[in-house]
Amino acid sequence: MTEKQDAAPPxxxxxxxxxxxxAPAGPGPVPAPAAISAxxxxxxxxxxxxxxxxxxxxxxxxxxxxxxxxxxEDYAPRKVRLxxxxxxxxxxxxxxxxxxxxxxxxxxxxxxVFWYALNDLGVFTSIxxxxxxxxxxxSELDILQYVERDRVVSLAMIIxxxxxxxxxxxxxxxxxxxxxxxxxxxxxxxxxTDD
Numbered sequence: 001m002t003e004k005q006d007a008a009p010p011x012x013x014x015x016x017x018x019x020x021x022x023a024p025a026g027p028g029p030v031p032a033p034a035a036i037s038a039x040x041x042x043x044x045x046x047x048x049x050x051x052x053x054x055x056x057x058x059x060x061x062x063x064x065x066x067x068x069x070x071x072x073e074d075y076a077p078r079k080v081r082l083x084x085x086x087x088x089x090x091x092x093x094x095x096x097x098x099x100x101x102x103x104x105x106x107x108x109x110x111x112x113v114f115w116y117a118l119n120d121l122g123v124f125t126s127i128x129x130x131x132x133x134x135x136x137x138x139s140e141l142d143i144l145q146y147v148e149r150d151r152v153v154s155l156a157m158i159i160x161x162x163x164x165x166x167x168x169x170x171x172x173x174x175x176x177x178x179x180x181x182x183x184x185x186x187x188x189x190x191x192x193t194d195d
Contacts, residue, residue, distance in 0.1 A: 077193045085187040089175040096171030097164070104160030111156035115149055 118124060128143040135141060182188070 080192045082190050082192060083187045084190060085182050087175045087178050089172050089179070092175040093168060093172040097168045100164040100167035103167070104163050107160045107163065108153065108156045111152055112149075115147075115152045119149075 124144055124147050131141060131143055
């Protein structure tokens, strides 16, 4: 009984941990496991150094006044000062030609509609009767001959053709004159906004 109590306990030998699959081969101590990052994942792989990354800084609380200031900057209308220094005469001629054709068509259609409206209302007949009362029935003046439909439409077409020629020529000449004057005085200054 006494001999068993006096006997020293057997020495415990530490067990060496088994090598991990990702550990480098060869003799030597097993490297310490990589430090756990702030997110809880351990960096692994050949490029990992095992250093603990610095914790991300907490975001600054957003103030309502900052949002209002940003909104005012985002939606504030911008102003740009520009100078119209030159006008292309070729583009002016094309635009004025097409616009004058459109205006000429409007003149012809308006004359046709206007004549039909006045004729249905009997305006031409009333004017002719009034003139005959003033001048006399023996007068050879016949207003109805001058206000016939064909004559009115023909006159409107002549006016439309003259309008096309004059408007195109005057607009092109005006563009040339503007370029000459703008070269001397600097052109027209404009302030544009995106509002």
